[in-house]
Amino acid sequence: MLRATNLTKQYPVRGGDGVVHALNDVSLELGDGETLGIVGESGCGKSTLAKLLVRLEDPTSGRVELDGVDLTGLRGRALRAQRRRIQMLFQDPYSSLNPRQRVGSTLREVLAVHRLGGDARGRERRVAELLELVGLGAQLADRYPHELSGGQRQRVGIARALAVEPSVLLLDEPVSALDVSVRAEIMNLLVNLRDELGLSYVFISHDVAMVRHISDRVAVMYLGRVVELGDWKPVLDSPEHPYTSALCAAVPVPNPELAQPIQATVIGEVPDPANPPAGCPFHPRCPRAEDVCRQTDPPLLELRPRHAVACHVAARTAVSQ
Incomplete structure (x- = not known):
């Protein structure tokens, strides 16, 4: 139903040379009635991706297709007609409404x-x-x-999003600005509406538990790239990328005596997107980084059926097995 192909978005640096690499060569697909979860730290490009998918912003390169129609090439009435089919729910419910x-x-x-x-x-x-x-x-x-x-x-x-009877909803952190007591109510409402109306969702969040609750498939983003993609259970229960492992390990465990949380650590801070590191963008923080990680950017490869990972170490381990 919705397909993003090689989406890239760069913003010029104010008062200087260079660009901020907000999104780098992202390709995703959303099926009919499916929920695709997008998870990652703040600043990883999730909201930029959402804005490109609904054409609130234009990509530097790449394309977005809705049922085969290229949205990136539309203007005026043609774009408005397609926007009936894809709507967005924003993070802040107050600033998104006219007071x-x-x-x-x-x-x-x-x-x-x-x-x-x-x-x-x-x-x-x-x-x-x-x-x-x-x-x-x-x-x-x-x-x-x-x-x-x-x-x-x-x-x-x-x-408001449902008023035009859309087929796809982009949910950008839809409950992060709400009190904890009402988050579950809104999440359950979204699940019920999806099933009742036959909607497809792109659900964006930094909360792995929320993504696990609602998603059929999950894409993990880091520094503007997709580093792991697949069905929610193998991605979140048996992650191959060390960054995904770190995200899952950060989820609080309700019962530490019964649960077996994934152990993973990262070092340092997120690199500057205006000056990303050479090679794998995660290697400065990765405990498993090798020389090849510092020199070559790993491609997103399908290491298992319906489970793709961008990691040199994970790819070598999969081949050896």
Whole structure:
């Protein structure tokens, strides 16, 4: 349904020469009714990828296809027509809403722009249906965003995304700005809507536990690249890349006596994306780094069925086995 091919995004450095390498040659696919989890540290390129997928920004190179239609080559009405099919839910439910616009007006505007819902009365009915769909009462249509809780505001954001009846939702850290007590409610709502409406999700998060809960497949990103990709269980339970192992090891274990957490450590800080290291981008922090890692950037190779890894050491180990 959604395919990204060799996506690269570079930003010029302000007041100087050079560029920031935000995204480097990323290729991903999303199937019909599938949830693809994107996980990694802050600054690894997750949100940049989301913006490119919905064409909020243009890639430096590469392409994005939705059911075979190249979104990167569209403009104007043609792009607007395709945007009905792919929508985004933002991280901050307050800043993503117009503070001077009531909830009902926010939803009606979406319907008006895309000429949906029929006449004024039909749009009012549709607004009420959308609010009920996300677990809010129709009476909230007259409220402003500041009169709602964080969870309610995010539900309004979900309703706005669903107003145009999309096929794909990009969920960029959809619960990270919410209180812990309401995160589970929003996550369960998203799962129920996916199953009820037959949606496909790209779920972006730094929280491995959240990604495990909702995803069918997982892509692990580091410094603008995909370093491990595959079905969620082998990637998160038996990771091959040392960075994925470190992410999984950082997840708190509810019962240390019963659980067997993956042990892994990394050293140092994330490199400057304006001056990335030669070779494997993870080698300055990797406890398994070898000479080849400092010289050659490893390609993303399928080491097991439906499990690809960009790691020289993992590739050599797989061949020896």
